[in-house]
Amino acid sequence: MAPGARSARKAVQKISSTRAFARIAPHVIPVMDRTVHRLTRGRVMLSAQMLPGLVLTVRGAKSGQLRTVPLACMPQEGTRKGAPEGWILVGSNFGRTGHPAWTANLLGCPDAVVSWKGRDVPVRARLLQGAERAEVWEAALRFWPPYATYQARIEREIRLFRLERGD
Incomplete structure (x- = not known):
């Protein structure tokens, strides 16, 4: 990473750790990401300029309706058909008290689809626990x-999910 990019990343990390960011970001970042993602046919997400990102589509645990949410992710090693072998999702909710809705949806329906750099990839989610979670x-x-x-x-334990490719 170039020195300028490294210092920008540090600055964003510092800002994103604040309570003010936790209040504002959930209302701004997903809207921007959804809009840019749609306009670029899935090829670009603004937040992915700082962290890798994907768009998760999963059935609502209560409604059964498809829910789409842009998320930061940790791509896993190896690639297949132009995408990583899998992804890690962190249910941090920007450090707010409740679990993000998408985590409950994955618990209720672990089969989902991620949009990764313009490609739709079927996945199965698994909540990480114990030594693997640690x-x-x-x-x-x-x-x-x-x-x-x-x-x-926060008092809750942040949920971690491994998304494994289903294709």
């Missing part, structure tokens, strides 16, 4: 250190 949590903290700040200010 290992992935450490990797998530190295990937995006503000997750530690989010976890410190």
Whole structure:
């Protein structure tokens, strides 16, 4: 990573750790990402300029209706058909008290689709627990250190999911 990009990333990490960011970002970032994603036919997400991102489509746990949400993700090693072998999703909800709705939806219906760089990929989600969760949590903290700040200010345990390709 270039020095300028590294310092920009540090600045964004610092800002994203604030409570003000947690209040504002959930109302702004997903709207921008959905709009740009739609206009570019799935090829671009603004937030992915700082963190890798995908768009998750999953059935609502209560409604059964399809729900679409742009999310930061940690792509897993290896590729197949132009996309990673899988992804890790962190249900941080920007450090707000409740679990994000998409996590309940994945618990209720683990079969979903991700849009990754213009490609739709069927996936199956699995909630991580125990030693596997601990290992992935450490990797998530190295990937995006503000997750530690989010976890410190809430009582719930942040949910982690592994999305495994279904194709």
